[in-house]
Amino acid sequence: MKIAAMTLMAAMVGMAAEPRQPQQKLTVYLRDNATVPIVVRSQALELANKMFAAIGVSLDWHSGEPTGARPIVIELATRTPVDLLPGALAYAQPFEGVHIRVFYDRIQGEIAPGLRAMLLAHVLVHEITHILQRIDRHSESGVMKAVWTPQDHFQMRAGALPFTPEDVMLIHLGMAARPW
Numbered sequence: 001m002k003i004a005a006m007t008l009m010a011a012m013v014g015m016a017a018e019p020r021q022p023q024q025k026l027t028v029y030l031r032d033n034a035t036v037p038i039v040v041r042s043q044a045l046e047l048a049n050k051m052f053a054a055i056g057v058s059l060d061w062h063s064g065e066p067t068g069a070r071p072i073v074i075e076l077a078t079r080t081p082v083d084l085l086p087g088a089l090a091y092a093q094p095f096e097g098v099h100i101r102v103f104y105d106r107i108q109g110e111i112a113p114g115l116r117a118m119l120l121a122h123v124l125v126h127e128i129t130h131i132l133q134r135i136d137r138h139s140e141s142g143v144m145k146a147v148w149t150p151q152d153h154f155q156m157r158a159g160a161l162p163f164t165p166e167d168v169m170l171i172h173l174g175m176a177a178r179p180w
Helices: 002-017 038-053 104-110 113-133 150-158 165-177
Strands: 024-031 057-063 072-077 090-092 099-103
Touching: 024 038, 024 113, 024 165, 038 057, 038 113, 072 104, 072 113, 090 113, 099 104, 099 113, 104 113, 113 150, 113 165
Parallel strands: 024 057, 024 072, 072 099
Antiparallel strands: 090 099
């Protein structure tokens, strides 16, 4: 069983590395808050797109009210109650498979202004991955790590935190099983 899982994982990672692979498309609605600067938002979405494109997933961003088949819906919040998940930058509802809430006000307090887009992108990717994997697990390293350290923030500045091979496998399995 372990050999079969490892073979599947290796094949999926290999597929994700191919430059001409077909992209699986995912529709994401962003319920934006006017207090999130447009430059931060656009840079974050661009980086999130690149991070997912590297593993064969194309994000199709929309605003407004969701239409069509089961999109992912993200709310950017700016007035998070202090007693709501203290220390968390966001949460997803992976078993429900649709909703994510990002605490942008906490992102503002976490990092310098010039790095907020980078952190927001990683938070978006992390939470979208929870939705796609349909579980609330975390990895020992990379973008799906439970808590990012200052060293992780430093690594984010040099380039996006990677997905682990297991994360890539679970994303693709979740995409294949996702009700469209």
